[in-house]
Amino acid sequence: xxxxxxxxxxxxxxxxxxxxxxxxxxxxxxxxxxxxxxxxxxxxxxxxxxxxxxxxxxxxxxxxxxxxxxxxxxxxxxxxxxxxxxxxxxxxxxxxxxxxxxxxxxxxxxxxxxxxxxxxxxxxxxxxxxxxxxxxxxxxxxxxxxxxxxxxxxxxxxxxxxxxxxxxxxxxxxxxxxxxxxxxxxxxxxxxxxxxxxxxxxxxxxxxxxxxxxxxxxxxxxxxxxxxxxxxxxxxxxxxxxxxxxxxxxxxxxxxxxxxxxxxxxxxxxxxxxxxxxxxxxxxxxxxxxxxxxxxxxxxxxxxxxxxxxxxxxxxxxxxxxxxxxxxxxxxxxxxxxxxxxxxxxxxxxxxxxxxxxxxxxxxxxxxxxxxxxxxxxxxxxxxxxxxxxxxxxxxxxxxxxxxxxxx
Amino acid sequence: xxxxxxxxxxxxxxxxxxxxxxxxxxxxxxxxxxxxxxxxxxxxxxxxxxxxxxxxxxxxxxxxxxxxxxxxxxxxxxxxxxxxxxxxxxxxxxxxxxxxxxxxxxxxxxxxxxxxxxxxxxxxxxxxxxxxxxxxxxxxxxxxxxxxxxxxxxxxxxxxxxxxxxxxxxxxxxxxxxxxxxxxxxxxxxxxxxxxxxxxxxxxxxxxxxxxxxxxxxxxxxxxxxxxxxxxxxxxxxxxxxxxxxxxxxxxxxxxxxxxxxxxxxxxxxxxxxxxxxxxxxxxxxxxxxxxxxxxxxxxxxxxxxxxxxxxxxxxxxxxxxxxxxxxxxxxxxxxxxxxxxxxxxxxxxxxxxxxxxxxxxxxxxxxxxxxxxxxxxxxxxxxxxxxxxxxxxxxxxxxxxxxxxxx
Numbered sequence: 001x002x003x004x005x006x007x008x009x010x011x012x013x014x015x016x017x018x019x020x021x022x023x024x025x026x027x028x029x030x031x032x033x034x035x036x037x038x039x040x041x042x043x044x045x046x047x048x049x050x051x052x053x054x055x056x057x058x059x060x061x062x063x064x065x066x067x068x069x070x071x072x073x074x075x076x077x078x079x080x081x082x083x084x085x086x087x088x089x090x091x092x093x094x095x096x097x098x099x100x101x102x103x104x105x106x107x108x109x110x111x112x113x114x115x116x117x118x119x120x121x122x123x124x125x126x127x128x129x130x131x132x133x134x135x136x137x138x139x140x141x142x143x144x145x146x147x148x149x150x151x152x153x154x155x156x157x158x159x160x161x162x163x164x165x166x167x168x169x170x171x172x173x174x175x176x177x178x179x180x181x182x183x184x185x186x187x188x189x190x191x192x193x194x195x196x197x198x199x200x201x202x203x204x205x206x207x208x209x210x211x212x213x214x215x216x217x218x219x220x221x222x223x224x225x226x227x228x229x230x231x232x233x234x235x236x237x238x239x240x241x242x243x244x245x246x247x248x249x250x251x252x253x254x255x256x257x258x259x260x261x262x263x264x265x266x267x268x269x270x271x272x273x274x275x276x277x278x279x280x281x282x283x284x285x286x287x288x289x290x291x292x293x294x295x296x297x298x299x300x301x302x303x304x305x306x307x308x309x310x311x312x313x314x315x316x317x318x319x320x321x322x323x324x325x326x327x328x329x330x331x332x333x334x335x336x337x338x339x340x341x342x343x344x345x346x347x348x349x350x351x352x353x354x355x356x357x358x359x360x361x362x363x364x365x366x367x368x369x370x371x372x373x374x375x376x377x378x379x380x381x382x383x384x385x386x387x388x389x390x391x392x393x394x395x396x397x398x399x400x401x402x403x404x405x406x407x408x
Numbered sequence: 409x410x411x412x413x414x415x416x417x418x419x420x421x422x423x424x425x426x427x428x429x430x431x432x433x434x435x436x437x438x439x440x441x442x443x444x445x446x447x448x449x450x451x452x453x454x455x456x457x458x459x460x461x462x463x464x465x466x467x468x469x470x471x472x473x474x475x476x477x478x479x480x481x482x483x484x485x486x487x488x489x490x491x492x493x494x495x496x497x498x499x500x501x502x503x504x505x506x507x508x509x510x511x512x513x514x515x516x517x518x519x520x521x522x523x524x525x526x527x528x529x530x531x532x533x534x535x536x537x538x539x540x541x542x543x544x545x546x547x548x549x550x551x552x553x554x555x556x557x558x559x560x561x562x563x564x565x566x567x568x569x570x571x572x573x574x575x576x577x578x579x580x581x582x583x584x585x586x587x588x589x590x591x592x593x594x595x596x597x598x599x600x601x602x603x604x605x606x607x608x609x610x611x612x613x614x615x616x617x618x619x620x621x622x623x624x625x626x627x628x629x630x631x632x633x634x635x636x637x638x639x640x641x642x643x644x645x646x647x648x649x650x651x652x653x654x655x656x657x658x659x660x661x662x663x664x665x666x667x668x669x670x671x672x673x674x675x676x677x678x679x680x681x682x683x684x685x686x687x688x689x690x691x692x693x694x695x696x697x698x699x700x701x702x703x704x705x706x707x708x709x710x711x712x713x714x715x716x717x718x719x720x721x722x723x724x725x726x727x728x729x730x731x732x733x734x735x736x737x738x739x740x741x742x743x744x745x746x747x748x749x750x751x752x753x754x755x756x757x758x759x760x761x762x763x764x765x766x767x768x769x770x771x772x773x774x775x776x777x778x779x780x781x782x783x784x785x786x787x788x789x790x791x792x793x794x795x796x797x798x799x800x801x802x803x804x805x806x807x808x809x810x811x812x813x814x815x816x
Binding site: 016019050054056057058060061062064065068069071075076078080083086087094096098099120143144145 | 424427461462464465466468469470472473474476477479480483484486487488490491492494495501502504506507528551552553
């Protein structure tokens with residue numbers, strides 16, 4: 001007998017029919033002899049509807065009152081799901097964050113989890129009840145409701161799994177696992193049986209929208225074994241864990257692209273110590289994240305610095321750099337918002353020089369120009385023209401994952 | 409400066425426009441220098457919608473889960489109202505039952521209030537905040553949500569007023585006070601400035617659906633001064649208190665009718681000690697309330713017993729009596745469900761024999777036959793044919809409240 005935490009997102013509980021399906025998954029797990037704690041999001045678009053409602057009443061409402069309002073979405077989900085499971089003849093109890101003692105700090109709208117009391121849940125599990133818990137929300141030390149921010153239900157589930165020392169935390173979603181590339185656009189994309197936390201983190205940050213980074217980071221920190229799987233198909237999903245078994249001959253776990261970036265280049269900047277620090281501390285002061293950075297080798301008095309930012313931050317970043325032009329001392333700014341980042345992720349990559357060269361070879365063969373390169377322990381990213389991005393992902397993926405591709 | 413509790417029902421907060429209007433009433437009270445605690449019901453038909461939703465998921469859901477679900481109605485109201493008041497620039501905080509510590513017993517769906525912690529509310533009031541509180545709900549010692557039953561928000565408001573030792577508890581509704589008779593059907597019906605708790609209790613039980621008896625009983629017990637007034641008109645309402653000033657020359661405070669009753673007569677029942685006890689303990693054992701009782705004077709071996717029950721209980725009462733026919737020993741049952749009760753209520757009535765005779769005279773003049781009569785300290789009720797009920801109320805009301813009527 002194991003203790004399993006199962007999390008279902010908004011689309012999985014959007015209707016009576018969907019909730020019945022969730023109830024079937026949950027009770028099957030229970031019948032198999034497991035203790036089951038279920039974490040639910042609000043039904044379908046309910047959170048969006050509540051936000052719209054709040055905007056009607058006061059577009060500048062305090063976050064404290066907004067959290068007070070939003071929390072009713074998950075309360076509705078858990079009560080209805082509990083009723084449905086009762087109707088199937090199983091012992092069940094729904095619990096809100098305050099009933100459990102799911103404690104957070106006081107940052108309304110984006111609270112951090114501090115401590116989870118497990119006494120109440122443990123008591124219900126001891127009575128062999130299925131526990132249905134509200135994701136996304138907590139209470140702070142003032143006794144007020146907080147929410148964890150969008151995607152917070154994943155984090156709720158992982159945190160609960162950690163606090164309860166659960167054997168497994170299953171995140172049910174509308175995809176049936178983590179793929180080597182986006183299966184909707186990349187031919188030959190395959191589902192991974194296992195992946196490491198670090199690989200998952202890199203893939204998530206690259207736009208593979210399966211799990212929120214925050215939940216993966218927490219799972220890694222507390223050694224919670226995760227499984228991403230579909231509530232629609234019933235197939236086994238992808239396990240996310242410390243060390244992943246690789247059935248493949250390759251060390252690569254996935255190829256992803258990110259089109260939501262832009263490149264900024266500062267041309268003719270003074271080649272003096274501390275200049276990079278001045279540029280990037282200016283941007284980080286305004287919460288603008290910088291990704292790939294390329295600095296020309298300064299042989300002369302002048303050099304160039306290029307870097308990428310999220311496309312949504314582009315205008316603010318450029319205004320800021322222009323405002324401080326005299327302080328930074330550069331000749332001009334060049335901006336390119338028609339670029340994309342293509343990345344390969346794999347835990348064993350760094351010790352295998354063939355991986356990087358294989359990637360470059362595949363891109364070269366396809367006639368795709370590489371703009372900038374960045375590498376980390378488990379990732380190689382290249383900047384390419386936006387129009388080449390999809391093709392780049394395909395050729396790199398084929399190179400490493402297609403049986404034929406790897407021989408070409 | 410006074411502490412005022414203001415309660416607004418579902419229709420008063422049904423839309424943004426209505427909530428804005430409530431916010432105006434609340435903030436006007438606050439600006440006048442008062443501490444204000446506001447108790448809200450769920451918006452419009454939300455509770456009904458949630459019940460319908462629960463029925464979809466499980467028509468036999470446990471009351472515990474139903475309360476868990478229903479509680480979100482008031483949570484939505486208080487958060488939205490707080491946002492609205494924030495938008496007007498006032499300090500405000502919404503609080504749920506569990507945040508305050510509004511403690512009840514564990515009877516889900518119809519919980520009784522046990523104890524209210526005032527610390528949190530007092531703290532917020534000390535900071536000169538307007539407090540918006542969820543009516544209708546509480547928490548029990550298990551830490552679960554309970555609801556107080558329909559109309560529970562009135563009771564929440566009175567209980568809060570008692571716990572906080574408020575100077576006044578205003579119940580805002582869609583009528584502007586307590587009338588001498590139903591103003592929609594009785595010509596000359598007039599609003600009362602004041603009425604006693606006892607009169608209010610009698611009127612409420614007679615179908616003047618202004619305040620729930622439970623809230624009036626609690627107000628009486630804890631000496632909470634109530635005011636019933638309209639959230640639509642802004643006119644002064646009716647004060648409900650221990651002793652009411654009467655501006656009128658009459659001791660009568662109101663005339664009401666109740667058509668939802670039926671009469672049962674047991675004919676030819678044995679005239680022996682304990683027979684009435686056997687009949688009525690049988691009925692009370694099934695929670696069937698009996699109202700007016702008339703027992704024929706038993707000169708012979710046999711007598712008759714007639715009494716009224718709520719019309720909804722009629723079938724159950726008759727089956728029960730038939731089942732125990734041999735034990736009770738009677739000849740036959742006669743049933744009349746085309747009757748109505750017309751009552752006059754007034755604290756000073758009993759010491760004024762002219763009141764009863766005035767009532768009988770008015771009915772006699774109108775050719776209305778009196779079927780049964782019952783009197784209490786502050787009430788005279790008569791049973792009439794259902795078809796005569798409206799006319800009976802009108803002629804009795806005219807007799808006591810019309811300047812001309814009282815002279816006729």
